[in-house]
Amino acid sequence: MLTYTTHRLLIIGLGLIGGSFAKALKSRKVVQHVAAYDRHPQECDLGIRLGVIDEAVQDLASAVQQADVIVLAVPVKAMEVVLKDIQPFLRPTTLLTDVGSTKGHLVQAVRQVFQKIPPGFVPGHPIAGAEKSGVVAADADLFERHKVILTPLPESDPKATLEIARLWQSVGAEVLQMDPYRHDQVLAATSHLPHVLAFSLVDTLAHEEENRDIFRYAAGGFRDFTRIAASDPVMWHDICQANRDAILKQIDQFTSGVARLRSAIAAGDSQAMLGIFSRAKVAREHFSTLLAGSAYSANTQDIDLRIEPDSPLSGRVAVHSDRSISHRAIIIGALSEGVTDIEGFFEGEDSLMTIKAFREMGVVIEGPHQGSVRIYGVGLHGLQPPKGPLYLGKSETSLQLLTGLLVAQSFSTEVFGDEALSQKSLLSTLEPLRKMGAKIDSNEQGGPPFRISPSILKGSEIELTHASAQVKSSLLLAGLYAQGQTCLKTNRFCRDHTERMLKSFGYFLCESEEAGEVRTTIDCAGTLTATKIRVPGDFSTALMLIAAATLVPESSLILTDIGVNPHRTKLLPLLSKMGANIQVTLHKDTGFEPVADIWVTYAQLKGQEFSADDVACVVYELPFLMVLALFADGQTLIHLPASLSAKESALIASTVAVLLEQGAQIELSGSHLLLKPSLLLGGEISEALPPIVAFAMIVASTRAQQALRIKHSAALLTAYPALVEQLRRAGISIHKESD
Ligand SMILES: NC(=O)c1ccc[n+]([C@@H]2O[C@H](COP(=O)([O-])OP(=O)(O)OC[C@H]3O[C@@H](n4cnc5c(N)ncnc54)[C@H](O)[C@@H]3O)[C@@H](O)[C@H]2O)c1
Ligand SMILES: O=C(O)C(=O)C[C@]1(C(=O)O)C=C[C@@H](O)C=C1
Structure with a gap:
């Protein structure tokens, strides 16, 4: 049975990708010795000077004989020539892999050169790169949080696949497996087509005399769309030859898509145009969320919310829908x-x-x-x-x-x-x-x-x-x-x-x-x-504004078109019992969801006692009631229902914890909550909060002693994209800030 260990690794083709892999392995001390061979020896000399490799190979045959792993990192059409060069010297325990952008073509070449697939052969493709070439552009972190697709064959030894996967993982990559044919189909759509289009667009514009000015005035859109047209022509020539049929299929599909859009534009068909643009927008946004957290995401920055107290709420405001x-x-x-x-x-x-x-x-x-x-x-x-x-x-x-x-x-x-x-x-x-x-x-x-x-x-x-x-x-x-x-x-x-x-x-x-x-x-x-x-306006967001307008002196706010499903509004009578001024004017009831305008003005509340029955249906809104109770005259006693779910208990506990940190006087026992008039500090809340607790803390901040910064609010804003704008429209002084 063969075993694979990687002490000596040989890269053939020391350019951007070969150089980056070498540098990544060497800098992380994953292998003991990294050698490289390139048909341009000066690339290897530069590799030595830049500390990317340990050895510049002159004698390819003996380097192949000594290598534990060989990585082919030449343009895809050059792979076959290299395979022929190394075939006579390859040991059975040597692993053979590559970084090429197409896979089917390489598998065919290996079959031809070796007659049958060697068990140590595991094709690979890092989905990471740049529009630069050569070892000079090598980057030790290029593969961090990027995907690498391995396309092992039925003949590949699973242990060989594991060893190649381990090497990629050790330089920060996420390793996936795919069938080589499927790989070429998928990459034709996601990588090859966009490159072909970018090359073609820039070439078309560059050709036309009167379009010279376009380059002079071209801004973000052109730059974003065409960055990849600066990629290496030989590499893309080879990819287009090696994956010809799949790329042609994608170009044809794209051409008919553009033709559909062209007809819509020509006919002034707004419905069709908006359909295409909005479907694409949603799909692109979905793609961004899929990438969130990966190295491709531009939006990994966290956001804090800062709220200044004592800003009265006023006007007529529509909140986002339910x-x-x-x-x-x-x-x-x-x-x-x-x-x-x-x-x-x-x-x-x-x-x-x-x-x-x-x-x-x-x-x-x-x-x-x-x-x-x-x-x-x-x-x-x-x-x-x-x-x-x-x-x-x-x-x-x-x-x-x-x-x-x-x-x-x-x-x-x-x-x-x-x-x-x-x-x-x-x-x-x-x-x-x-x-x-x-x-x-x-x-x-x-x-x-x-x-x-x-x-x-x-x-x-x-x-x-x-x-x-x-x-x-x-x-x-x-x-x-x-x-x-x-x-x-x-x-x-x-x-x-x-x-x-x-x-x-x-x-x-x-x-x-x-x-x-x-x-x-x-x-x-x-x-x-x-x-x-x-879809009517969202009652939970309305409730946040109702609570804030009740708390801040001089507030008088009308919330329009709010969904007032009777099972959502059960907190309102409890607030009224504490002295809140809330008037609900129902629109004509269509039998679907009742809709109302809600007028709320500032009120000095009075502490109350609420039974478990009173609060049984408003457990998820209790954070608002708790905050309001802290600003009421006298204490508020809330008896808790005996049968709280784990989620409900966790919500109450996390609200109590964050309010205690803010200086609130609260006692939570198994059966009740006692809340006494308190001064809330403001300052900073540093742990990420569940949305409803964050909403309650926004309410609390409107009467805090100083500004409150709620950290790690990016997820909240992704879930409620228009939140800040709506709160500001109602008069709350709230700002997004990033560190
Ligand atoms: N650039 C990218 O974004 C990217 C990303 C993933 C995969 N790839 C794939 O990686 C491979 C290398 O691409 P790159 O961007 O590093 O290119 P590159 O041009 O930076 O490097 C290729 C190197 O291979 C050498 N070479 C060419 N033919 C050779 C031969 N017969 N023998 C020995 N050396 C030879 C060249 O001299 C060059 O130094 C390609 O197969 C490409 O499809 C590229
Ligand atoms: O980031 C870039 O510049 C790339 O084009 C990288 C890219 C891609 O299309 O995603 C290009 C070709 C490779 O085969 C893999 C990655």
Whole structure:
């Protein structure tokens, strides 16, 4: 059995990539000896002077005989010549790999030169580079947080693959594996086509006499689009020859895309143009979120929020639209028959993930464009299997709701999210779904990735101990497909956006309450009919402004078009009991979600006692009540419900912790919260906060002793992109700052 150790590594072709790999390995002391050979000996001499390599090879044959690993780093068409040169001297235990941008061509060359694939041959391709060439541009950190694709063959020894993977990982790369043919198809689209286009655009503009001025005046757009046209011509000539067919296919597809856009422009077809641009914009933004944290991300900078106290709130302000309703409008619109138009869609990262997932399942969705989305519904049974796993970023709502839907489809799916989402446990959703017959594999704690297989669901009676809107919604979506009736029993009401949305699309479900038990029953007999949805303003953001306007003297603020679903507004009567001045003027009720204007003015609050029943339905809004209580006359006693979920308890505990740090006088016992009038310090909160706690601290900061800086707020702003602007419009003095 062969074993592979890497003491001596030989690079053939000491240019940008060969030089960078050598420098990276040497500077991290991964291998003992790095030698290089180049057909231009001066490159190796320079490599020695720059400390990139240990030895400049003159005698290629003997260097090959001594090497443990050989890395081919020449242009792809030169690989075959080099293979012929080294073949007679290669030992069976020597590993052979490369860094070339195409793979199929190399595999063919190896077959030809060696007759059969040597077990130590493992092709590779770092997806990292620059528009520079030569060892002079070598960069020891070029591969940090970049991907390297290995394309081992059936004949490759798995231990050889492991050793090559280890070398790349030791220089900071993330190693993936792919079939060589697939590699060439994928790279033709993602790397080769953009380079060809950039070369062609610059060449076209450069040719035309009257276009000379363009270069003189060209700014950001031209620069961003064409940086890669400065790449090495020989390298790209070789790639275009080696991957000819796949590149031609991509050029043809692109050409017909440009032709479609051309016709839209020629015909003045705004719908078509906006469709193309907005789909591309969403896709590009999604790409940026995928890259977040990788070396390609330009947006790794963290952001702090700084809020100055005592700035009164005033005017008429519209807040951003509701997230929960936006998710549901997409899901149910996609499952309906006909075209659904949504106005006021919330364009946050989470709801965009839901759109993306349905696009990947074959649903045509136009927009969002300034809150407008058009969905061409495919009906309850029209979703298509996605081409790969569905990535949902950090969106727990997308994950919860989609899981209920996907378990009922006739195809298998895999769903995953970012690191934070993978830490979540969805057992309270998975268990009842499994009881209905769903087949879902999850990680140990009940989090993604989920592998979902088709199954026949059976409706049943399900008792939900902690009524959560997301769990309920997930089960209702499964209930659209389950045989018989699915009856969900809870001991308290929770948000019913899904129920209202289903009814707006003409689906019948039955809701009743008896002896403190709420029952929601659904069956699979209905259909969903497309409709128009206007998503109302987000009540949680409104609540933050209501609380702040109540606290800051001289405030008088009108919030317009706010969704006042009765299961969301249960905190308002408690605030009124403390003396808050809040007037809710309902618009005409359309039967979907009630909408209102809310007028709030400053009030000096009075401490109160609230029973566990009073607060049972507002646990997620308690952080606001807690902050307000600290500024009231007299103390406030809140009795906590006995059956808090782990998530609810964690929310209360983290709010208490951050308020205590701010100097608040609070006592938290198992059964109650006691809050006394306090002076909050301001200053700095340095740990990242859950959104609702961050919102409550923004409220607290409006009356703090000095400005408050909430650090690590980048994730909050990604989830609520318009937050700062809206708060400022209402009069809060808030600024984004980066270190
Ligand atoms: N530049 C990038 O962004 C990038 C990224 C990933 C992969 N790659 C791939 O890496 C390989 C090298 O690209 P690079 O950017 O380092 O190019 P480069 O031009 O900087 O270096 C290539 C080196 O190979 C040498 N060479 C050419 N033919 C030779 C031969 N027959 N024998 C010995 N030496 C020879 C050249 O003299 C040169 O020094 C290519 O296959 C390319 O497709 C490039
Ligand atoms: O960053 C650049 O300059 C690159 O073009 C790098 C790039 C790419 O297209 O991503 C170019 C070709 C390689 O095969 C791999 C990486």
